[in-house]
Amino acid sequence: MEYSTQQQQPIVPGTRPKNWLVESILVTIFCCLPFGVVGIVFASQVNSKYDTGDYEGASKASKEAAKWTKIGFFIGLAVIVCYALFILVLGGTAFWQARQNY
């Protein structure tokens, strides 16, 4: 078969940008913050933009999804760490007072 004109090939990208879907679902379920939902919104944009050929937009959405998922994760982690410290201090104080009362 012979092609009369050299067809303009679209830029074939190597891989789809990571959409952070699983991570943002985990943040949504476990970090109890709306940031995970923002991550899922961008995750859906990664795929739809990639499918329409907007590779740059997909890559940007991927970075946004990563950003919001990480924000949610680290705030959730900070809350857990602060809460754990709070419980330790509270428990330590109670323990100390119990000792004093003997």
Add this chain to the structure above:
Amino acid sequence: MILTRQYILAISIVAIAGSLLYFFFDPSLSELFPKCIFYSLTKLDCPGCGSQRAIHALLHGNILQAADFNLMAVLFLPLLLYSAVVAVANAFFHQQWHQGIFYSTIFVKTVLFVVLIFWLLRNIPIAPLHWLSAEH
């Protein structure tokens, strides 16, 4: 999703430690566990509210009770397990499985829709929908 072996081992250790904690302590009785920030601030359920109690119930085999605390978390569980299996197979057993489902546009949009609808409906205090709330 490409996860290195070190990451998977670290996540596994955290998951096992967490499972032991959530098995032996009931988040609805114990003060050990932090409350949801979103709930504390707004008195509304977030999509993740009830997940700690749901995990406790699941670890004790009470799937229905877990679904009562957070239906969405229970529904997403097989998905998360699938993702974990693929990650382990790729990192430890030289597989090159691709998580195609997470990259299907319709699937991701469905997840987003489910999360938003679940968030909305569980905050409507009417009889059938009230079942979706975490019941703080």
